[in-house]
Every structure is written in C-alpha cells, then in structure tokens.
Amino acid sequence: MNPQSHVTINRKRLLERFLRYVRIDTAADPSSDGYPSSDKQRTLAELLADELAAMSITDAHIDENALVWGTVPATNGGGSPTVALVAHVDTSPEAPSDSVSPQVIQAYQGGDISLPAGNAITLAGCPALESLVGKTLITTDGRTLLGGDDKAGVAIIMELAQTLIENPHLQHGEVRVLFTCDEEIGRGTDKIDLAKVDAMVAYTIDGGGAGIVDVETFSADAATVHFTGYNIHPAIAKGVMVNAMRAAADFIAGLPRMHLSPESTSERQGFIHPHSIHGGVGDVTVELILRSFDSKELADYADLVRKTANAAAEKTQGVKVSVDVRRQYRNLREGLEKLPQAVDFAEQAFQNLGRKCSKEIVRGGTDGSQLTEKGLPTPNLSSGQHNIHSVTEFACLDEMAQATEHLVELLSLWNEQRS
Missing domain, CATH: 3.30.70.360 (Alpha-Beta Plaits)
Structure with a gap:
C-alpha cells in the first residue's frame, strides 16, 4: 500500500535543529526539589517556544513549569482525533553534559568509530552500527553524552511541525506538541494538565533505532x-x-x-x-x-x-x-489495551511506507508510561538514538528523517477516524 501523504523531509534543516539543541546543556538534577530541576532546561524550552511561534503556531508558549506547548492546526476541517506528540528536553545526569561538541560523520564507512577525546564507538559494543553503513551519524567528541535522548525526539517533532505547516495538502487533525522536563529523573509528567493536552492518543518520540513501537515498559x-x-x-x-x-x-x-x-x-x-x-x-x-x-x-x-x-x-x-x-510508573501495556488503535496505526504507518517494524519491550520507562497510566494511551516510537546516557552516545540522521516521515503517515491514519 502506498503512503497516503508522501512528503520529502528537509534533512539539512533537521540536522541543524538537532545540532543546535544538543549544544545546550539540559541535564536534570536529581538532588533538586524544583520543577524543572535545573534552570538550564528552561533555556532550551524558551528556544523551542520561540521557534514554534516563528512557524506561525499561534498558541506556542512556555508555561510556568517550563513545559512547551503548541498546536499545529487541523487541515481536514475538524472531526478527527487530536494527536499529541511528546518529547523531553532534559538529559541524563549520569554522564557529563557540559559543552557538548557534536561530530557529524557523513556516509559512515563501517568499523569502529574513534572519537577525538580518545574513546571509541565499537562494533562489539554497538552491533547496530553494522546496519548504519552509508548513513549520517552524529557522535560526541568522547567527553560528554550527546543528548539524543531525547533531543532527537525534540528535533523530529519540531521538523514535523514545520513540515506540516509548509505542506497544507497533508490531511491531519490537530497535532498537540508538548515538550517536558525532568523525564530522566521520573518527574516528566508531574506538571502536565491532561485537560490542556485534550488528545485522544499521544506518542512519545523517545525510542532507540528505527522501526520500533515500544508497547511495554518496566x-x-x-x-x-x-x-x-x-x-x-x-x-x-x-x-x-x-x-x-x-x-x-x-x-x-x-x-x-x-x-x-x-x-x-x-x-x-x-x-x-x-x-x-x-x-x-x-x-x-x-x-x-x-x-x-x-x-x-x-x-x-x-x-x-x-x-x-x-x-x-x-x-x-x-x-x-x-x-x-x-x-x-507502571507498565505501558496495562493502559494501551484500552485503545488498541494507538499501536495498530503505528504499525500500519510503517507498512504503508514499505518498512519493517517490530513491537518491543523497553527496559526502562518513558513519559508515556505515566501518561498512559493517567488515562492517555501513549506508545513510544523510535527516534534514531543509540548508546544513550554514555560518552559514546550517537544518533542517526537517516533514522530521524524516517521517524518524521512515519509521523506524517501516522497522522494521516488518525485523520481518517472521524467522529
């Protein structure tokens, strides 16, 4: 089956976004009782709100808790479910995150990747490298984490929003954009007002690799x-x-x-x-x-x-x-059973694009675990992350672009569900 809404993703702009975001230190602080736990998360949140507003998203704003909100208006005249897309701006406090220096590798040639600071990303330590030959990778210099968890998801959602606005022929309902803080220390949904989200379904864009729909968490x-x-x-x-x-x-x-x-x-x-x-x-x-x-x-x-x-x-x-x-938080599976279309449509979107996908369990949690428990079914989708929370972390631009394309097709499927 051919995709219902083909569009070419602007890879150069997607890469520029990602590089811009990862250079901002947003590590969460588990010793803090505040929200956000670190003021530097607000720095990225303010930038994202400004960029959304520059796209002509009229309700783009950052709230008192540094959550970023915005709505891409429906192009279908209304009547289909609102879909929320969620990513978190904070990064793990378990690895250095100050002065991230991203390195872009065009057309990866294969083999181990030596990093400027002396560390290396090895095939033995990351077998996924074998499937990424010829693709564009973004690594660290070996001193810090990269922040692809979850700035890859942030960049994907931001690029999706601009792609939808630039292509009004793409049919979709309202798309709620939400960026959270402090996901890495388990507080990502603490300040989310579900009435304000006002969506039937949500997706966190916070998974590894490509073609994966996470349907269970710890x-x-x-x-x-x-x-x-x-x-x-x-x-x-x-x-x-x-x-x-x-x-x-x-x-x-x-x-x-x-x-x-x-x-x-x-x-x-x-x-x-x-x-x-x-x-x-x-x-x-x-x-x-x-x-x-x-x-x-x-x-x-x-x-x-x-x-x-x-x-x-x-x-x-x-x-x-x-x-x-x-x-x-509790296992994502327990809430997703109430809205099976949340997973079914994600799988169908991959099939429509001619791509393989798999339903996986994730040995961790996402904001989606808590959102689902609170009543908003929220599977987790791939965003091209690899080796997260480490100084050998990297992201794959090709997988990020594919994730953006997948969201376009996924939204078109939800568009067909008229009330």
Whole structure:
C-alpha cells in the first residue's frame, strides 16, 4: 500500500535543529526539589517556544513549569482525533553534559568509530552500527553524552511541525506538541494538565533505532535506604563510634548480584539497582530503583530491600535504618489495551511506507508510561538514538528523517477516524 501523504523531509534543516539543541546543556538534577530541576532546561524550552511561534503556531508558549506547548492546526476541517506528540528536553545526569561538541560523520564507512577525546564507538559494543553503513551519524567528541535522548525526539517533532505547516495538502487533525522536563529523573509528567493536552492518543518520540513501537515498559518504584550511626573523632572512637558506612556497605553487598541486578539481567527479567550512595560515618543514604514488567513483583523487591537493610543494620551495633519506597510508573501495556488503535496505526504507518517494524519491550520507562497510566494511551516510537546516557552516545540522521516521515503517515491514519 502506498503512503497516503508522501512528503520529502528537509534533512539539512533537521540536522541543524538537532545540532543546535544538543549544544545546550539540559541535564536534570536529581538532588533538586524544583520543577524543572535545573534552570538550564528552561533555556532550551524558551528556544523551542520561540521557534514554534516563528512557524506561525499561534498558541506556542512556555508555561510556568517550563513545559512547551503548541498546536499545529487541523487541515481536514475538524472531526478527527487530536494527536499529541511528546518529547523531553532534559538529559541524563549520569554522564557529563557540559559543552557538548557534536561530530557529524557523513556516509559512515563501517568499523569502529574513534572519537577525538580518545574513546571509541565499537562494533562489539554497538552491533547496530553494522546496519548504519552509508548513513549520517552524529557522535560526541568522547567527553560528554550527546543528548539524543531525547533531543532527537525534540528535533523530529519540531521538523514535523514545520513540515506540516509548509505542506497544507497533508490531511491531519490537530497535532498537540508538548515538550517536558525532568523525564530522566521520573518527574516528566508531574506538571502536565491532561485537560490542556485534550488528545485522544499521544506518542512519545523517545525510542532507540528505527522501526520500533515500544508497547511495554518496566513497572517502576524507587527506594531510599537511610542508615544512621554516630560519628566521633577516630582517636577516641573505641566503643563509641557507630559507622553507618559499614552498614551501607553490607547492605549493598547483600543485594543479589547474579540474578537481580541490571548488569546480570536482560529481556523480561527485573532488577534491584543501587545507583547512588552519599554520606559519611554518621549518616549514609543509598538510592535504589526497582524494576519489573510484572507490577506485583515490585512488592517482593521492596520486601527484599527492607530485609537486607535490616540485616545490615543488625551487623553494626547501634546503627538505625529506615526504608522509604515510592511508586514511580507502571507498565505501558496495562493502559494501551484500552485503545488498541494507538499501536495498530503505528504499525500500519510503517507498512504503508514499505518498512519493517517490530513491537518491543523497553527496559526502562518513558513519559508515556505515566501518561498512559493517567488515562492517555501513549506508545513510544523510535527516534534514531543509540548508546544513550554514555560518552559514546550517537544518533542517526537517516533514522530521524524516517521517524518524521512515519509521523506524517501516522497522522494521516488518525485523520481518517472521524467522529
């Protein structure tokens, strides 16, 4: 079947957008209680709002929470569902993000890619490189992450918006554009007003590679374990000092490594992941994430964390421990079942374009996980990201352009669903 609405994507402009966005440091700050957690996210948000307004999107604006909103008007006279497209402006705080220096590789020749700072993107570490020969890749210089997660998604949505405006013959309903903050630290949907979104369906453009529709995510909780000891000068510590660090070390060592850690699991296996520890002799805090595709299993993981923490505290006399477990998000699958067209149309759009696609599970979460749980079905779509959250991160321009084309075709399918 031929695409209903063929259009040529402006690759040069798409690349320029992406390079412009990744050069702005937008790392989230998990230690902050504010929203956004870092003011630098607002810098990119303001730029995006200005660019949307320059496209003649009359309702383009940034709200008090640095969320960016805009609506591409319908070309079909109305009556079809509003579709929301969502991406996040923040980047992971788990890798350096200051002074990103993107490197553009035209017509990648194959093999390992040496980066200026000395690191390398290897075929062994990223088998996807084998399928990208001849394509345009954007890497870092090896010192920082790139920010393709999720500025690739941001650039795709921005280019889509301008493409739709420049091609009024493309038939579609209202397209709501929404850029969020703090997705990387689990707060991406905290300030979203679903009544303001006012859409039947949404798509996060936040997936890896090409041709993938993510239909399941982990269910997720977070845990904070706090050990309290007593600090005193080590010269007079005998019989008095209570070292909370020893209890914290015993706690982390006591967690399962071989079958319940991220470094030892794959596919549908869940994990308990201690990812941050800070403090000293008197107080130590350990932050963990709990992940499973089965929401009920999270309660078992939480119980294991509590038992391990209590056992560690008992080994160091005088140490006290507290455990706080917090809900984060739930498996995307559970909400998508209420609107099967959300996935069906995404698959059909790939078929109409003559491209292969696959439905996948993602060992993580997206803003779509929380939006779906709140009642707005939101699958996740590919955006050309690779090696995310690392200094060897890269993006593929060809896959980004394909993702933009896919959205044009997807919107045309929703256009046919008149009320």
